[in-house]
Amino acid sequence: MVNDITRSATACDFDCLVFIGRFQPLHLGHLAIIGEALKRARQVIILVGSAWQARSLRNPWRFDERQAMIRATFDDADNQRLEITPLLDALYNDDVWVRDVQRKVRDLAVPANARLPRIGLIGASRGQSSYYLSLFPQWESVSVPPVEGISASQIRERLFHSPGSTDDYLTTGAYHDLPPGVIRGVKQFCKTSAYHQLLEEQKLLDQYRQAWAQAPYPPIFVTVNAVVVQSGHVLLARRTAAPGKGLYALPGGFINPHERLLDACLRELRERLRLKVPEPVLKGSLRGQRLFDEPHRSWRGRTLAEAFYFALRPEQQLPRLKPVKGGDHARWVALADLEPDSLFEDHFFIIQNFLGLPADFGSG
Numbered sequence: 001m002v003n004d005i006t007r008s009a010t011a012c013d014f015d016c017l018v019f020i021g022r023f024q025p026l027h028l029g030h031l032a033i034i035g036e037a038l039k040r041a042r043q044v045i046i047l048v049g050s051a052w053q054a055r056s057l058r059n060p061w062r063f064d065e066r067q068a069m070i071r072a073t074f075d076d077a078d079n080q081r082l083e084i085t086p087l088l089d090a091l092y093n094d095d096v097w098v099r100d101v102q103r104k105v106r107d108l109a110v111p112a113n114a115r116l117p118r119i120g121l122i123g124a125s126r127g128q129s130s131y132y133l134s135l136f137p138q139w140e141s142v143s144v145p146p147v148e149g150i151s152a153s154q155i156r157e158r159l160f161h162s163p164g165s166t167d168d169y170l171t172t173g174a175y176h177d178l179p180p181g182v183i184r185g186v187k188q189f190c191k192t193s194a195y196h197q198l199l200e201e202q203k204l205l206d207q208y209r210q211a212w213a214q215a216p217y218p219p220i221f222v223t224v225n226a227v228v229v230q231s232g233h234v235l236l237a238r239r240t241a242a243p244g245k246g247l248y249a250l251p252g253g254f255i256n257p258h259e260r261l262l263d264a265c266l267r268e269l270r271e272r273l274r275l276k277v278p279e280p281v282l283k284g285s286l287r288g289q290r291l292f293d294e295p296h297r298s299w300r301g302r303t304l305a306e307a308f309y310f311a312l313r314p315e316q317q318l319p320r321l322k323p324v325k326g327g328d329h330a331r332w333v334a335l336a337d338l339e340p341d342s343l344f345e346d347h348f349f350i351i352q353n354f355l356g357l358p359a360d361f362g363s364g
Contacts, residue, residue, distance in 0.1 A: 015117035016109045017041035017142065020087065020101065020132050022049045023066045024059055025186060027155060027177050029124065029147035031073065034082075036144050037122050044082050045108050046070065047101060051086030052340040054247050055194055057160060057201055058153075058296060062341075065185065072181030083108045088340060091294045091349040098135050150177050159186065160202040166190060201243045205299060221303040224265040225252035225292075225347070227354050228275070228282075230312035230319065233332040234351060237273065239344060240329065243299050248333065249344040250351070251275075252305070261306045262286075273330040274322035277312065285310045288354060297346040309354040 017037040023030060037044040048070075051063040061069075063086040071079055085104055090097035109117045121136050125143035155177055158169045170190070174183050189195055212219045227250060228235040236248040251273050255264040266282060269275045275282075288309040297303060312319070321330045338357065340348040351357065 012040060012042050013118075014041040014120045014140070014142075015111075016043045016045060016105070016119045017122045018045045018047065018101075018105055018119065018139070019122050020047045020049060021123075022059070022152070023070065024050070024061060024152055025155065025178065026066065026069050026073065026182050027150050027152060028179065029150045031179055032147050033122055033124060033144045034070075034074075036142070038078055038081060040122075040142065041120070042081065043110055045105060046082060046084045047087040047104060048084060049087045050089055052088055054244065054341050054343065055198065056243070056345075057156065057198055057205065057299060060156065060159075060195075060198055061189065065189065069182045069185040072185065073179045089349065090352070091297070091346055092290075092292065092353050094135065101136070159190070160198055161206075163190075163199070197242070197245070201299065204242055208300060218302065221254065221298075221300055222261075223252055223254050223303060223305045224261055224268065225250040225305050225307040225350060226265050226269055227307055227309045227351055228269070228312065229310065229335075229355065230332075231314045231316075232335050233318060234335060234338070234355075235273070235275070235321075236331065236333050236343075238329045238331070244344040247344040248342055248347070250307070250347045251330070252307075262289075262308060265306075265308045275330075276320040276322070281312075282310055285312050287311045290353060292346065292350055292353075294346060299345070305350070307350050307354075 017040060019030075019033055019037055021030060034044065034046070048063055048066055050059045053059045055062070067084045070082070070084055074082065085108065087100065087104065090100065105119065109119055111117050118140075120140040120142050121132065122142040122144060123132055124146040155174075158173070159166050170183060170187055174186070178186070226235070235251060237251055239245055239247050239249055251268050252265065253268050253272070255261060256267075259267070262283075266279055269277075269282070270279070286308060290307055292305045292307055295302065297305070318332045321332075335355065335357070338348065338351065343351075348357075
């Protein structure tokens with residue numbers, strides 16, 4: 001437990017310090033920042049990013065699991081001063097994400113003596129945290145020197161490569177990276193079916209990388225996706241195999257060498273989903289397109305996706321879909337039923353980009 005934090009309210013520089021991170025998982029570098037925040041502020045708000053995301057090798061733990069690991073690291077007195085709340089990503093719209101952060105802090109920050117609280121944003125002095133600090137000029141920034149030699153991505157790699165190496169890491173090396181409460185939470189997670197499904201995805205990813213190991217440069221893949229909307233429904237396919245088995249995905253795939261992007265998108269709708277809409281009608285329904293290029297958007301590696309938005313004319317009947325033997329199961333999903341954690345990779349955010357779906361899914 002962390003129990004050596006100075007709790008004198010009169011000694012605090014800030015009423016509230018805000019720390020934004022994904023905590024996949026919480027490690028000793030994060031702990032140093034939270035400890036500094038507890039020394040300098042009466043209240044600490046921890047915004048846990050990538051909430052409501054489907055499990056993946058980059059985001060193995062759900063919000064409630066990460067919250068429990070954070071709580072397990074601190075004693076009761078410190079936990080009373082911590083506000084831990086989920087934060088949905090908005091990968092392709094910084095303004096939406098900034099607004100969500102501002103609203104959450106406004107609602108959670110406790111005023112001091114009937115005056116506006118003094119709020120600061122705390123983070124490591126380099127990397128992604130430095131970028132976050134620049135997005136909120138209305139708040140003072142507090143930079144904490146990073147703890148050298150600790151990387152969340154390296155921790156995840158050690159956990160998902162093989163059960164044998166995972167056991168060794170958790171009994172020895174993990175204590176150099178993770179607080180004891182987090183180690184206990186990770187050990188419990190490694191007994192679940194979710195962990196074993198991610199192990200299978202890691203094997204697939206290793207095979208995928210091996211196939212490109214001799215390439216002179218790291219490969220960059222180009223794919224297409226279709227956002228087809230009609231009468232308040234969007235066309236999705238439920239994936240039948242890893243990665244992302246059981247999740248919904250936008251129709252799409254890789255382009256052929258001698259194919260235009262739009263032609264590739266139409267081919268995927270025709271061949272994989274057997275969408276019963278004539279091609280001229282689809283082309284006439286095209287309302288927009290955009291390149292989606294977030295560096296971590298795909299499990300494969302650097303993958304660019306050109307998405308096309310088709311708004312079909314409202315009809316009483318949705319267009320029929322003919323099942324493809326051995327393929328993903330396509331269906332029309334009501335927009336009101338879309339949940340970020342049920343969609344593959346960044347497909348929720350692609351839909352959100354074209355349709356303006358709300359970015360806030362609760363406040364904690």
